[in-house]
Amino acid sequence: MKIIVCIKQVPDTAEVKINPETGTLMREGVPGIVNPFDTFAVEEALCLKEKFGGRVTVLTMGPQQAVEALKEALAMGADEAVLLSDRAFAGSDTWATAYTLALAIRKLGAFDIILCGKQAIDGDTGQVGPGIAVQLAVPALTYVSRINRVEPDPAPGTIEVERVLDEGRETLQTGLPVLLTVVKDINMPRLATIIDIRRAVRMKIPTWTAADLAGADPEKLGLEGSPTRVITICSPPGRGGTVDMIPAERADEAASVLVEKILAEKIL
Amino acid sequence: MAIVSVNGETCIGCGACVDACPFGALVLVDDVLTVTDKCTACGACLEICPLMALSLPETVKGPAPDLSEYQGVWVWVEQFGGKAQSISWEMMGQGRRLADRRKAALTACVLGHDVGRIARQAVDYGADRVFRADHPGLAVYRTAPYAAVLVDLVRRFKPEIFLLGASLRGRDLAGSVATELYTGLTADCTGLEIDPESGLLRQTRPAFGGNILATIICPRHRPQMSTVRHRVFEMPPADPARQGQIIDVEPQLDEARIATRVLNFVREYTEVNLTEARVIVSGGRGLGGPKGFEMLRELAGVLGGTVGASRAAVDAGWIPYEHQVGQTGRTVRPDLYIACGISGAVQHLAGMNTARIIVAINKDPAAPIFGVADYGIAGDLFQIVPALTAQFRARLK
Numbered sequence A: 001m002k003i004i005v006c007i008k009q010v011p012d013t014a015e016v017k018i019n020p021e022t023g024t025l026m027r028e029g030v031p032g033i034v035n036p037f038d039t040f041a042v043e044e045a046l047c048l049k050e051k052f053g054g055r056v057t058v059l060t061m062g063p064q065q066a067v068e069a070l071k072e073a074l075a076m077g078a079d080e081a082v083l084l085s086d087r088a089f090a091g092s093d094t095w096a097t098a099y100t101l102a103l104a105i106r107k108l109g110a111f112d113i114i115l116c117g118k119q120a121i122d123g124d125t126g127q128v129g130p131g132i133a134v135q136l137a138v139p140a141l142t143y144v145s146r147i148n149r150v151e152p153d154p155a156p157g158t159i160e161v162e163r164v165l166d167e168g169r170e171t172l173q174t175g176l177p178v179l180l181t182v183v184k185d186i187n188m189p190r191l192a193t194i195i196d197i198r199r200a201v202r203m204k205i206p207t208w209t210a211a212d213l214a215g216a217d218p219e220k221l222g223l224e225g226s227p228t229r230v231i232t233i234c235s236p237p238g239r240g241g242t243v244d245m246i247p248a249e250r251a252d253e254a255a256s257v258l259v260e261k262i263l264a265e266k267i268l
Numbered sequence B: 001m002a003i004v005s006v007n008g009e010t011c012i013g014c015g016a017c018v019d020a021c022p023f024g025a026l027v028l029v030d031d032v033l034t035v036t037d038k039c040t041a042c043g044a045c046l047e048i049c050p051l052m053a054l055s056l057p058e059t060v061k062g063p064a065p066d067l068s069e070y071q072g073v074w075v076w077v078e079q080f081g082g083k084a085q086s087i088s089w090e091m092m093g094q095g096r097r098l099a100d101r102r103k104a105a106l107t108a109c110v111l112g113h114d115v116g117r118i119a120r121q122a123v124d125y126g127a128d129r130v131f132r133a134d135h136p137g138l139a140v141y142r143t144a145p146y147a148a149v150l151v152d153l154v155r156r157f158k159p160e161i162f163l164l165g166a167s168l169r170g171r172d173l174a175g176s177v178a179t180e181l182y183t184g185l186t187a188d189c190t191g192l193e194i195d196p197e198s199g200l201l202r203q204t205r206p207a208f209g210g211n212i213l214a215t216i217i218c219p220r221h222r223p224q225m226s227t228v229r230h231r232v233f234e235m236p237p238a239d240p241a242r243q244g245q246i247i248d249v250e251p252q253l254d255e256a257r258i259a260t261r262v263l264n265f266v267r268e269y270t271e272v273n274l275t276e277a278r279v280i281v282s283g284g285r286g287l288g289g290p291k292g293f294e295m296l297r298e299l300a301g302v303l304g305g306t307v308g309a310s311r312a313a314v315d316a317g318w319i320p321y322e323h324q325v326g327q328t329g330r331t332v333r334p335d336l337y338i339a340c341g342i343s344g345a346v347q348h349l350a351g352m353n354t355a356r357i358i359v360a361i362n363k364d365p366a367a368p369i370f371g372v373a374d375y376g377i378a379g380d381l382f383q384i385v386p387a388l389t390a391q392f393r394a395r396l397k
């Protein structure tokens, strides 16, 4: 079984702090991490490989230092990794990102399952997964919380998954090849051992540029190929006002003051 | 990927942009600014620079495409189990406002089976025109046939703006449709305005776990597509006397070519529909164990609300993931959010800081949750929550 996992390196938003004077983000020294949802995708790929055999390839598009994310996935047990990095890819929005990743996946050859995270925590869009699927003309099953069954035979095979929607859980079946985006409760990502990490450090990770992607239309890459433009960025307006602290010496008094205040808001 | 370019003559090395860059891509070395390959062309630095020394490459090549044939605002009306979702009517309210600003018509797209009533409702909520695609193959949402119907309609009738609710189905569908159409899509918008000069849709959305707000446009592709979070906008009033045109479209669906089948659906609606809840009583690590949630359930019951949780409580196994509020959980916008024993980490705030009224109960008066709260009690939740439950029960009878 050939499995491809798309992972993204993102700034650890837990570490992002707002500069209280200027109201801007302070990014100094904020570490890059693998998008948390993508670690679930890597884990799921490894579980599938353990069950069915095959090969797990991890793919990321980003600046050179994104190899660190790939190394983490290799340490977890992925077989190979490819970095897509080129000035021509810079400034890609979700459309151009999906376009570029899809070209790279085509270059990797036939596949059975592509795994993505449900969303990246920096952009929070969740668009790249479905976008890749449309580019490659394969079905996309999003928000998958469980893979119930994979039947590789008869080829091309079928898959049955459970996914979480707003109202509950849906069970879906579709044909392979397929793209899945996964949510957090699908598994517990394994931790790499020191030995794994050492092995990963020694593995060669090729970098592909636009020139390596057959059929890439330069007008569809990077900033130029991106339909959307960010025009301004600002820090969100605070919630305004300050907190009304209710004295808490006696719990029932505090509670009754709070109850009156909430009732006066006329929201219940 | 250094994309932003620095005008070395103008730049004085003041460093204002260094702090402004969300990606840490700008560095000052001996007062000389360099752009590293972390740059993603987000543009955050451009306006910060007091000397306008930074610029993005001009990518608009050749004459602007003629987009004048794209007119009108469209809304996808999501239905589940034959009932329209309220998020879609919120979209209709916004769609109406934007259509009026553009002096254009508002169109609703209703896909499903036996959806005549929903089509009529769409008119009540402001549609001038409804495309109704009624087909057994559309009864239950599936990405491929839904996307195919919408893509076909867009290609034929060319809307200028297309709005979808940012429900999970809406996000799934919008991602497919926008990719197929090669147009821009801005997810999870919290603000939509028409630029008075260009007439473009200015789409505002949070990013970086709620740390920043970005405004995004889609200048050269149509339709301009956005998804919008639930409860960001008010429900518009329904007017049963409104007039509108309902047009049946015959979807060409070949079931043999649609690979995906929905086999089963298990509702988890009543307990945890956090996004729909008007009142949420949420608990964190301060609850000390699963038992604490019993107490919150009781308070939520009295208020007609539901129970939420921080990730710390979910990770501890005290309550299932479906209850998690925040960046990696649900985004909620209730009228009342009561946070009990939650410290208020930025990832938690990202999921709830647009609630109308936030109440925080935490024994640590310095907890960041008080920074977003409207009302706070710095005390022991094990005493305060039961007292609140008792008093609300008495007052709400």
Ligand SMILES: Cc1cc2nc3c(=O)[nH]c(=O)nc-3n(C[C@H](O)[C@H](O)[C@H](O)COP(=O)(O)OP(=O)(O)OC[C@H]3O[C@@H](n4cnc5c(N)ncnc54)[C@H](O)[C@@H]3O)c2cc1C
Pocket (backbone or CB within 6 Å): A013, A014, A036, A121, B283, B284, B285, B286, B287, B309, B310, B311, B312, B313, B324, B325, B326, B327, B328, B329, B330, B340, B341, B342, B343, B344, B345, B346, B347, B348, B351, B361, B362, B363, B364, B367, B379, B380, B381, B382
């Ligand atoms: C990538 C990423 C994504 C994340 N996503 C999410 C997310 O979606 N949602 C989320 O919630 N978190 C998320 N987190 C985790 C987040 O950073 C915090 O760790 C988490 O929100 C803390 O939960 P908490 O407030 O319950 O626990 P704590 O921070 O431990 O706070 C417990 C609070 O309870 C108070 N307390 C204790 N006892 C009592 C008492 N008897 N009475 C009153 N108060 C008491 C304490 O004073 C303290 O303030 C994420 C983190 C990362 C890195």
Ligand SMILES: Nc1ncnc2c1ncn2[C@@H]1O[C@H](COP(=O)(O)O)[C@@H](O)[C@H]1O
Pocket (backbone or CB within 6 Å): A006, A007, A008, A035, A037, A038, A041, A059, A060, A061, A062, A094, A097, A101, A115, A116, A117, A118, A119, A120, A121, A123, A124, A125, A126, A127, A128, A129
């Ligand atoms: N630059 C990228 N490189 C590789 N995978 C990506 C990239 N951007 C997004 N993805 C994948 O798409 C998913 C959704 O990302 P997004 O649409 O940005 O929220 C992520 O969880 C990744 O699996």
